[in-house]
Amino acid sequence: MKLAMIGLGKMGINLTENLIRNGNKVVAFDLSDGARNDASTLGAQVKDSLQEAVETLSAPRIVWVMLPAGDPTNQTIDTLSEILDENDIVIDGGNSFYKDSLQHNKILTAKNIKFFDVGTSGGMSGANRDGNFMIGGDDEKAFEYIEPIFKGIAQTDGYLYTGKAGSGHYLKMVHNGIEYGMMQAIAEGFDVLEHSQFYYDNEAVANVWEHGSVIRGWLMELTQSAFSKDPKLDEIKGVMHSSGEGKWTLDEALKLQVPTPVIAASLMMRYRSLEDDTFTGKVVAALRNEFGGHAVDSKN
Secondary structure (H helix, E strand, O other): OEEEEEOOOHHHHHHHHHHHHOOOEEEEEOOOHHHHHHHHHHOOEEOOOHHHHHHOOOOOOEEEEOOOOOHHHHHHHHHHHHHOOOOOEEEEOOOOOHHHHHHHHHHHHOOOOEEEEEEEEOHHHHHHOOEEEEEEOOOHHHHHHHHHHHHHHEEEEEEEEEEOOOHHHHHHHHHHHHHHHHHHHHHHHHHHHHHOOOOOOHHHHHHHHHOOOOOOOHHHHHHHHHHHHOOOOOOEOOOOOOOOHHHHHHHHHHHHOOOOHHHHHHHHHHHHHOOOOOHHHHHHHHHHHHHHOOOOOEOO
């Protein structure tokens, strides 16, 4: 298929490579000259404006928006609502708040433009190969039309059509809340080891836990990777930044009166880390950098 990728940041550029590798033709646009050059090197057809990118496509046009949540995505959706035609398709693969996605769906549906909110997981490596996608959207037939895109770029069984608009980003929101709790538990465990009477090689511990233990998994693999680069994480501060989805999950849990103490505590620890350095914070910061390329605060 031929589609436009709008936004060529860490996730967008990797998705572009994944899409092209799987036989899709990608028209790419980003405000950054460097990002556009990177996309051109990958084989994308690069345009200098959103309008030009859209005009390059054939009906029904498919436009994948991969921008930061909030104003960048909102403004782009508003613009697309003016320049797209009936039955064209907009995919928002960023981390938009699900209520924003409901509003985007309302705006686009009023003009009979199809909208899909896609929660994208797996970090940069997943975006580049064998990703994970949670896909909301009211029009099942339109989903069937774009489904081959996800079948090609996702891991086997790595995408799910969840139905109603907003449901994809809602599912990703809860996914990220769970992620907060899992990373916090891993980090706290290593903090206990760090303060114990015994000496542990953190990389070796993560490695053995990754092979056959109950807590094995990708996060443990990333923990090993982080410790292999900086055994005591001396080079970074334990500041755990957050993108907002943990807070959104907690807000939703409070509204629904569903107890989520682990997610709540992990969110509070994110805020706590902004005040003083902790080893727990270092581990979570390192993990976020490993899977998503999120910035860490250097001690130097």
